[in-house]
């Protein structure tokens with residue numbers, strides 16, 4: 001197969017750039033993680049599906065990947081631009097619990113979603129409160145030249161670095177229009193890197209610092225953990241597009257200050273060579289938020305009978321830089337597409353098992369722990385599928401074009417006269433980037449009972465069996481009655497369903 005160079009869209013230069021690792025053979029990626037004060041919205045999870053596909057692609061290309069995702073358990077205010085309260089303190093007060101309990105609960109909820117979406121674990125989950133000393137060191141290092149102190153904290157003067165806000169289109173105009181609630185700031189876009197605890201107050205989370213008791217700013221923690229764990233410059237920094245306006249420009253400004261340079265050479269001074277952002281998940285009523293109506297978290301999808309990987313499929317069908325519109329119909333369509341693929345894979349497994357002789361145990365050669373790399377599919381045995389594997393590599397190398405990758409996968413499955421084991425291998429290769437668990441999932445796994453369902457699976461099966469017997473005896477009145485009574489309980493009987501499902505709830 002032919003190999004295509006990996007091109008990724010860099011938000012900083014607004015160009016597609018060929019990936020050239022800082023350290024040969026390695027890829028170091030930092031992704032902004034969740035603020036663990038509430039359950040993650042599925043729109044937030046899109047960012048981690050995207051970062052996961054990026055990581056899997058880098059592994060496919062043969063790079064030794066180090067991926068860091070942080071957990072923000074301090075410092076993120078209700079407004080990204082220094083206004084409002086600390087999200088964690090606020091939720092802890094509302095729930096009358098300790099911040100540490102809140103953080104643990106929602107971190108675990110986030111990890112459950114990560115697992116359900118088959119997102120690979122990063123090399124490290126870096127927790128912000130574990131890096132307070134490092135944040136203080138970082139802040140001390142840049143304080144003299146780049147910061148000034150106000151009663152409320154230590155502020156970063158954005159005019160001390162070149163080209164502030166270059167990452168965000170028109171951020172200056174927005175910055176000027178931003179509601180500025182902190183008196184004494186030199187520039188509207190200046191931001192706190194250390195927030196002092198107001199006199200007479202006590203925060204649950206506070207630490208001593210040269211600027212008084214307080215807590216670090218949200219932007220500071222990502223700069224510090226990226227620098228500590230990956231070293232400046234590292235290869236790729238990812239996040240949701242909402243970070244492109246404030247959080248990431250502020251991280252970049254801090255990184256420029258830390259590097260002690262005047263300019264903004266994106267390759268060396270911004271902290272990362274490539275900055276990548278995934279677009280929003282939207283619904284027709286506008287941008288979804290936690291305050292708008294039904295809270296769309298992964299568990300809600302599962303409660304309604306959708307397998308979580310149907311949501312991953314939905315994300316993969318769109319390009320990560322495009323808005324993705326959420327609808328229940330769209331999710332249903334993604335589930336059906338996933339089911340079709342899983343059924344085709346099950347059929348291949350069955351055919352393979354038939355071909356394997358008794359003396360040769362079915363060793364499932366297509367499964368490779370840790371996924372596949374490009375180098376592993378160059379042999380002659382892949383020749384018959386090399387055209388399609390080249391198309392797969394070309395699509396994923398084109399700024400992670402997963403919707404094309406899905407089409408190529410379907411072409412592999414429909415290709416005639418190919419040994420099932422070879423096809424299964426090709427599916428496994430492609431899935432090492434898509435991450436849909438196509439070799440492990442079964443049709444049965446995909447059938448999830450909606451929480452509201454009032455009938456057990458045994459009752460459904462018993463009803464269907466009686467109906468079958470009635471039909472065999474040409475007793476259509478009984479057969480129809482059974483169908484009706486199942487329908488009353490929310491079970492739709494599906495005769496001749498192309499996916500081979502006899503019923504659905």
Ligand SMILES: [Zn+2]
Pocket residue numbers: 031032033222247
């Ligand atoms: Zn961040």
